[in-house]
Amino acid sequence: MTGSHDQTAHAYPPTAFRETRQDVLIDFIRRTVFGHLITAGPQGPVAIGAPFVLREGPEGVTLEAHLARANPQLQNASAPALVLFQGPDAYVRPGWYPSKARDGKAVPTWDYISVQARGRLEVLEDPAWLRGHLDAISAQQEAAFADPWSPADPPPGFVDALSRGIVGVRLVATSLEGVWKLSQNHPTENRLGVIQGLGALEDDGARAIARAIAARETM
Numbered sequence: 119m120t121g122s123h124d125q126t127a128h129a130y131p132p133t134a135f136r137e138t139r140q141d142v143l144i145d146f147i148r149r150t151v152f153g154h155l156i157t158a159g160p161q162g163p164v165a166i167g168a169p170f171v172l173r174e175g176p177e178g179v180t181l182e183a184h185l186a187r188a189n190p191q192l193q194n195a196s197a198p199a200l201v202l203f204q205g206p207d208a209y210v211r212p213g214w215y216p217s218k219a220r221d222g223k224a225v226p227t228w229d230y231i232s233v234q235a236r237g238r239l240e241v242l243e244d245p246a247w248l249r250g251h252l253d254a255i256s257a258q259q260e261a262a263f264a265d266p267w268s269p270a271d272p273p274p275g276f277v278d279a280l281s282r283g284i285v286g287v288r289l290v291a292t293s294l295e296g297v298w299k300l301s302q303n304h305p306t307e308n309r310l311g312v313i314q315g316l317g318a319l320e321d322d323g324a325r326a327i328a329r330a331i332a333a334r335e336t337m
């Protein structure tokens with residue numbers, strides 16, 4: 119259960135689960151790349167997934183992306199917005215807690231990692247800005263390959279024609295909030311039990327959470 123059992127009074131997210139180190143949050147966003155842009159307008163909340171480029175400058179942390187012109191979120195420009203970057207997550211069984219064998223006082227929960235960036239959405243129509251953004255996001259994602267693709271590779275005019283169907287968006291982050299819920303509210307023996315239980319599963323997310331818990335045991 120992820121409700122009041124995991125919370126401390128008057129704090130949400132619970133203090134034990136909060137990640138406030140700016141460098142950790144920025145690194146997580148850069149490694150995750152894909153986030154969900156969430157806005158609310160007259161028709162209610164809308165969410166869309168998109169890859170983002172994170173920049174640091176005089177304004178602070180800025181997130182850049184591009185959306186299809188038909189996206190209804192563009193009608194909510196300048197409204198408050200949130201981008202959610204979701205990391206690994208995993209179900210945690212009570213049976214992995216040694217304490218359960220002694221007193222039976224255990225319930226299921228879910229461990230996860232996430233970062234939320236809040237700010238106001240700005241729509242950018244400038245073709246030069248958009249081309250710079252496409253160059254940046256392509257370079258970001260192609261850097262690991264021996265033969266990186268770039269928007270200059272297709273025939274002249276091809277990318278420009280496709281670009282007419284998209285617009286740029288930018289969010290200057292007014293806050294970054296990280297949650298690393300990694301069984302911190304349990305004693306060491308239970309956390310070690312969770313590491314062992316998750317690590318034995320044939321599931322990438324479960325093993326990633328196990329590694330994240332283990333890394334914090336050595337901090």
